[in-house]
Amino acid sequence: MKTMRTTTCRGRGIWAAILLAGAAVGLGAAQSSNPFLGSWALTLPGGGAGWLEITQEKNYYDGRILWGGGSVVPVSSVFFSDDQDVVHVVRISEVKRRDAAGQVVRTHLFPELLMGRVDGDNLHLMQFRPRDNGEGVPQEELSGRRIPPLPPRPDLGRVQYGEPIRLFNGRDLDGWRLTEPRQVNGWRVEDGTLVNDPVQQEGRPRRSYGNLRTEQEFEDFALALEVRVPPKGNSGVYLRGIYEVQVSDSFGQGLDSHNMGAVYSRITPAVSAEKPAGQWQTLEITLLDRHVTVVLNGRKIIDNQPLLGCTGGALWSDQFRPGPIYLQGDHTGVAYRNIVLKPIRK
Numbered sequence: 001m002k003t004m005r006t007t008t009c010r011g012r013g014i015w016a017a018i019l020l021a022g023a024a025v026g027l028g029a030a031q032s033s034n035p036f037l038g039s040w041a042l043t044l045p046g047g048g049a050g051w052l053e054i055t056q057e058k059n060y061y062d063g064r065i066l067w068g069g070g071s072v073v074p075v076s077s078v079f080f081s082d083d084q085d086v087v088h089v090v091r092i093s094e095v096k097r098r099d100a101a102g103q104v105v106r107t108h109l110f111p112e113l114l115m116g117r118v119d120g121d122n123l124h125l126m127q128f129r130p131r132d133n134g135e136g137v138p139q140e141e142l143s144g145r146r147i148p149p150l151p152p153r154p155d156l157g158r159v160q161y162g163e164p165i166r167l168f169n170g171r172d173l174d175g176w177r178l179t180e181p182r183q184v185n186g187w188r189v190e191d192g193t194l195v196n197d198p199v200q201q202e203g204r205p206r207r208s209y210g211n212l213r214t215e216q217e218f219e220d221f222a223l224a225l226e227v228r229v230p231p232k233g234n235s236g237v238y239l240r241g242i243y244e245v246q247v248s249d250s251f252g253q254g255l256d257s258h259n260m261g262a263v264y265s266r267i268t269p270a271v272s273a274e275k276p277a278g279q280w281q282t283l284e285i286t287l288l289d290r291h292v293t294v295v296l297n298g299r300k301i302i303d304n305q306p307l308l309g310c311t312g313g314a315l316w317s318d319q320f321r322p323g324p325i326y327l328q329g330d331h332t333g334v335a336y337r338n339i340v341l342k343p344i345r346k
Contacts, residue, residue, distance in 0.1 A: 035118045036080075036087045039309055040144035041317035044068060045127065049242065049317040051309035052114075052123075052144060054078055054087065063089055069312040071258070071265035076111070089114040095132050121146040147319065150306045154289045161222060162343040167214055167325060168194050168336065175215050179315065179326055183210035186329055194336045196235070196329040211313075213241065213326035220288045220344040223325065228335040229260075231277040235334035236264065239287045241315035241323030243307055245294060247334060249277040261296040264311045269294070269301035280337075288344055290319060 034056065042050035044067065051066040061078035076090045090113055097106040110132070116125035123144030130137050167175065170192040178185055186198040186209040198209035218240060227247050229235065235247040243263060250259035251274050257265050260274035261283065273296040275281050284295040294302040310317045313328065327336060 178210035236328035273299035
């Protein structure tokens with residue numbers, strides 16, 4: 001959603017709440033029926049996508065968060081008001097102070113506080129984030145929607161598919177457009193291949209290149225494609241516009257949730273199956289009932305694993321909304337070909 005209100009708070013009350021984050025807060029009379037527990041699909045100020053998970057451990061609360069881009073990360077602390085009707089989630093960010101030569105001379109830790117109430121399946125939050133210069137604490141509203149429990153793992157052996165859809169015709173960009181029209185389009189078709197070339201000019205301001213998405217939107221499907229990444233290349237294939245399957249030059253780097261074929265920062269491949277940079281590689285991806293299977297270069301590296309929420313760079317956080325296939329183009333060069341999708345019949 002769009003920002004509803006922005007003000008500046010200088011009062012002691014907010015700072016007192018933020019400073020409480022460093023203290024260990026016991027559960028006291030906390031009940032297992034706490035309505036805040038679970039996963040929430042967040043709509044951030046400005047309309048970005050996020051995700052929040054609040055868990056109850058043995059004698060404390062904990063949480064993880066995704067804020068727009070990047071990875072899912074732990075929060076610093078989670079605690080509640082005495083009557084358990086207001087949650088407080090604290091994140092700590094580093095602000096590096098640099099001298100005239102650009103050298104770091106001091107690192108400050110800035111607390112950011114989210115305070116929220118539950119109304120049924122809706123979470124209403126207020127964000128308090130100090131400005132980097134220390135002058136004022138802007139406030140912004142955001143919302144969350146409870147994510148229902150995951151269904152059982154689907155039986156992929158019983159899936160029925162519709163007719164294959166060739167998403168890329170090998171001639172032009174018909175059926176594709178940028179996710180953000182104001183960004184620079186680095187995509188072109190060359191010898192039957194979809195190529196991204198985000199060139200930066202030395203001495204000039206950095207140009208913001210766009211991600212490419214299909215005009216069509218889909219629910220559940222099987223997607224097959226070929227991709228070629230250059231040395232140190234980085235791209236990604238977004239399923240339904242919200243789950244990124246990582247595309248990167250990670251040959252020889254071992255297992256990591258940020259390497260080739262992983263669901264970015266969420267699911268680590270079971271085995272490494274990537275090829276060296278510059279070679280064509282195959283990806284076969286099945287998305288069904290919030291579970292994903294990834295086959296890289298003929299080897300199953302993710303086997304029908306649950307998707308707990310969106311990944312960084314998602315177009316929205318709603319896991320039940322149909323969405324496009326989108327290819328990340330704002331990092332480095334990359335090439336794709338033979339992009340074919342088979343919708344799953346239900």
